[in-house]
Amino acid sequence: MEAAAGGGCGSGPPLLLSEGEQQCYSELFARCAAAGAAGGGPGSGPPEAARAVPSAATAAAGPVADLFRASQLPAETLHQITELCGAKRVGYFGPTQFYIALKLIAAAQSGLPVRIESIKCELPLPRFLMSKTDAEIRFGNPTELHGTKVQIPYLITEKNTFKRMDDEDKQETQSPTMSPLASPPSSPPHYQRVPLSHAYGKLRSNTEQMHPAPYEARQPLVQPEGPSSGAPGTKPPRHQASLIRSFSVEREPQDNNSNYPDEPWRITEEQREYYVNQFRSLQPDPSSFISGSVAKNFFTKSKLSIPELSYIWELSDADCDGALTLPEFCAAFHLIVARKNGYPLPEGLPPTLQTEYLQAAFPKPKRECALFDSYSESMPANQQPRDLNRMEKLSVKDMADFPVPTQDVTSDDKQGLKSTVDEALPKDVSEDPATSKDSNSLKARPRSRSYSSTSIEEAMKRGEDPPTPPPRPQKTHSRASSLDLNKVFQPSVPATKSGLLPPPPALPPRPCPSQSEQAPEAEIHPQLNRAPSQAAESSPAKKDIPYSQPPSKPIRRKFRPENPATENQDTSTAVGGPATAAAVKPHAAVQKQSSKQKKAIQTAIRKNKEANAVLARLNSELQQQLKEVHQERIALENQLEQLRPVTVL
Amino acid sequence: MNYPLYIRSAPTENELKFHYMVHTSLDVVDEKISAMGKALVDQRELYLGLLYPTEDYKVYGYVTNSKVKFVMVVDSSNTALRDNEIRSMFRKLHNSYTDVMCNPFYNPGDRIQSRAFDSMVTSMMIQVC
Numbered sequence: 001m002e003a004a005a006g007g008g009c010g011s012g013p014p015l016l017l018s019e020g021e022q023q024c025y026s027e028l029f030a031r032c033a034a035a036g037a038a039g040g041g042p043g044s045g046p047p048e049a050a051r052a053v054p055s056a057a058t059a060a061a062g063p064v065a066d067l068f069r070a071s072q073l074p075a076e077t078l079h080q081i082t083e084l085c086g087a088k089r090v091g092y093f094g095p096t097q098f099y100i101a102l103k104l105i106a107a108a109q110s111g112l113p114v115r116i117e118s119i120k121c122e123l124p125l126p127r128f129l130m131s132k133t134d135a136e137i138r139f140g141n142p143t144e145l146h147g148t149k150v151q152i153p154y155l156i157t158e159k160n161t162f163k164r165m166d167d168e169d170k171q172e173t174q175s176p177t178m179s180p181l182a183s184p185p186s187s188p189p190h191y192q193r194v195p196l197s198h199a200y201g202k203l204r205s206n207t208e209q210m211h212p213a214p215y216e217a218r219q220p221l222v223q224p225e226g227p228s229s230g231a232p233g234t235k236p237p238r239h240q241a242s243l244i245r246s247f248s249v250e251r252e253p254q255d256n257n258s259n260y261p262d263e264p265w266r267i268t269e270e271q272r273e274y275y276v277n278q279f280r281s282l283q284p285d286p287s288s289f290i291s292g293s294v295a296k297n298f299f300t301k302s303k304l305s306i307p308e309l310s311y312i313w314e315l316s317d318a319d320c321d322g323a324l325t326l327p328e329f330c331a332a333f334h335l336i337v338a339r340k341n342g343y344p345l346p347e348g349l350p351p352t353l354q355t356e357y358l359q360a361a362f363p364k365p366k367r368e369c370a371l372f373d374s375y376s377e378s379m380p381a382n383q384q385p386r387d388l389n390r391m392e393k394l395s396v397k398d399m400a401d402f403p404v405p406t407q408d409v410t411s412d413d414k415q416g417l418k419s420t421v422d423e424a425l426p427k428d429v430s431e432d433p434a435t436s437k438d439s440n441s442l443k444a445r446p447r448s449r450s451y452s453s454t455s456i457e458e459a460m461k462r463g464e465d466p467p468t469p470p471p472r473p474q475k476t477h478s479r480a481s482s483l484d485l486n487k488v489f490q491p492s493v494p495a496t497k498s499g500l501l502p503p504p505p506a507l508p509p510r511p512c513p514s515q516s517e518q519a520p521e522a523e524i525h526p527q528l529n530r531a532p533s534q535a536a537e538s539s540p541a542k543k544d545i546p547y548s549q550p551p552s553k554p555i556r557r558k559f560r561p562e563n564p565a566t567e568n569q570d571t572s573t574a575v576g577g578p579a580t581a582a583a584v585k586p587h588a589a590v591q592k593q594s595s596k597q598k599k600a601i602q603t604a605i606r607k608n609k610e611a612n613a614v615l616a617r618l619n620s621e622l623q624q625q626l627k628e629v630h631q632e633r634i635a636l637e638n639q640l641e642q643l644r645p646v647t648v649l
Numbered sequence: 650m651n652y653p654l655y656i657r658s659a660p661t662e663n664e665l666k667f668h669y670m671v672h673t674s675l676d677v678v679d680e681k682i683s684a685m686g687k688a689l690v691d692q693r694e695l696y697l698g699l700l701y702p703t704e705d706y707k708v709y710g711y712v713t714n715s716k717v718k719f720v721m722v723v724d725s726s727n728t729a730l731r732d733n734e735i736r737s738m739f740r741k742l743h744n745s746y747t748d749v750m751c752n753p754f755y756n757p758g759d760r761i762q763s764r765a766f767d768s769m770v771t772s773m774m775i776q777v778c
Contacts, residue, residue, distance in 0.1 A: 322752070
């Protein structure tokens with residue numbers, strides 16, 4: 001295994017791992033998963049695909065716990081690690097959590113504090129004392145890819161011992177040469193040494209006594225599960241040799257690729273896909289730009305503070321043009337995700353997030369390939385027209401927004417009203433509707449948005465859950481199902497389809513789709529009610545209703561049991577309401593008792609939310625007017641200044 | 650109406666005095682831009698030059714087309730600073746300011762908290778002092 005371990009830098013999850021770490025972790029994960037009867041994916045993929053295991057696989061808790069205990073760490077450390085890696089949060093050990101946990105174990109075994117920041121640097125592989133297989137033992141003898149962080153004194157003594165090891169050519173320097181002490185290491189790069197990991201566990205308790213006979217001492221230490229020293233595991237010299245070889249093999253390629261020690265800032269393929277999808281939801285043309293206002297609204301949903309978002313923008317908008325290209329957008333999104341995961345923001349844009357790197361590292365597989373490559377060239381060229389476009393867009397949105405009376409119930413309005421003339425609006429005002437919108441999106445959103453703005457809905461919800469990319473793609477299926485639903489209810493939905501299309505391109509004229517949405521939405525609900533009632537059987541009706549749920553995920557799922565009745569109550573256009581109510585009541589009869597209260601509460605909630613939405617809209621409109629008035633005032637002042645007679649000194 | 654978006658002084662003692670000087674120089678800036686105000690705004694030079702010299706300090710001014718004023722106070726003993734250097738410094742300030750404005754999360758009128766802007770100003774001041 002080690003021999004096959006190629007280059008790649010040591011990385012901190014949730015992103016890239018070195019190949020050695022990848023293999024190690026994936027095998028561990030596979031074993032834990034297999035032991036727990038969950039299918040784990042084997043092997044290691046390309047460096048970009050950090051997760052060799054499909055995201056659906058989880059490691060069973062039992063084997064994982066055994067593994068962790070085998071790491072010889074104290075229980076509270078393991079608890080900390082479990083919490084930090086997010087397993088408690090998500091409730092299971094997915095690949096992400098498992099890898100993070102393994103990294104944290106390595107950090108803890110190296111003596112680093114158990115924090116997310118610890119795993120940013122390159123670490124040795126964690127060591128597990130398991131006398132099971134050679135593979136496991138080998139896992140404990142990883143190639144060393146340590147970063148500069150570790151300045152633990154006892155490490156230095158080991159480094160003395162193994163200093164000779166770190167050169168690529170010193171394959172022959174095996175156990176005999178390990179014994180003699182060398183001069184203290186000069187620099188952190190010497191950390192990259194295979195056997196260093198041996199020392200960690202032992203040297204935690206002892207310091208220098210290991211050196212005279214490291215291996216001999218180690219062997220007996222292996223058996224007793226010493227205070228922390230058992231961790232290195234059995235390190236027979238043969239493993240040393242293989243390790244050294246693999247280590248030296250690794251070192252060279254690693255040097256080539258190890259220009260980017262900042263692994264938390266690497267974007268995996270999966271995340272990349274997600275970001276690109278999000279980009280497309282905001283701006284269908286991947287080669288084009290997302291304007292600042294659109295991006296601002298979108299990132300505001302992540303609920304980070306405005307100064308942080310401002311800083312993230314600063315980092316990611318490399319050309320400072322007020323718009324984000326796809327690589328810039330990915331970088332910004334990635335920074336937001338990292339921030340939400342608790343990583344502190346970097347001082348400068350990490351190299352793995354820079355535009356050129358992103359373009360080079362992720363050539364778009366499909367048609368966007370050519371478009372991608374043209375980003376850097378087209379960007380300066382497009383600067384002027386893009387600025388104009390943005391201005392036009394803003395002015396268009398201005399015009400579109402102004403005649404908006406009270407019709408806008410869409411989330412487009414709620415989130416995007418500010419976008420057009422937003423810049424001068426006080427941030428708290430814009431934040432409140434944003435947060436209320438967020439809460440709306442999280443909970444039962446007003447029905448009127450259900451079909452038309454599905455994509456926006458998804459974008460908003462995704463903006464709210466950035467830390468969990470894997471589950472999100474599933475929601476795209478629901479979007480697809482909503483499209484199917486549209487085809488199913490073809491006659492009632494043509495307007496809705498049109499309503500579906502405009503929202504994706506970066507929140508264009510909202511009033512039009514909103515107005516058109518209102519009508520078809522109102523239609524749809526009676527349609528839905530009629531459809532189930534027409535089916536008139538409980539099971540097909542219920543199937544229809546759940547089928548109609550996915551498009552508006554948050555609400556529908558809640559409403560599903562009482563959907564027919566509640567819909568009848570709440571649909572503004574109660575066309576055929578009584579009839580449908582009568583027809584549908586047999587369905588609801590089963591859940592009537594418990595659902596009546598729920599219905600009432602749901603109704604109240606919905607009404608309050610609608611009121612909120614209306615007020616938010618009003619607020620935003622008034623803000624716009626205020627801004628207009630401000631601008632007029634400024635213009636007038638300017639005129640006044642110009643007309644003022646010259647003051648005589 | 651005239652509130653500072655950003656203030657920074659290099660030697661941190663007497664900071665208040667610098668603040669005061671900047672504030673008083675705002676009047677001079679207003680004077681200058683209104684003096685040229687009869688002409689169209691486009692014809693007005695952005696760089697205002699030496700606003701007024703005191704015995705210890707020289708104050709330079711610069712105003713953007715959106716009436717954002719940059720005021721720079723330099724030590725009179727710093728004779729190495731020439732006019733075109735001051736101009737270039739103002740130009741850099743202006744460029745950084747436009748970068749800050751490009752950030753959609755920045756509201757015009759807020760205090761500038763951009764780290765890029767900070768670092769640019771710091772580097773400039775280190776260069777001079």
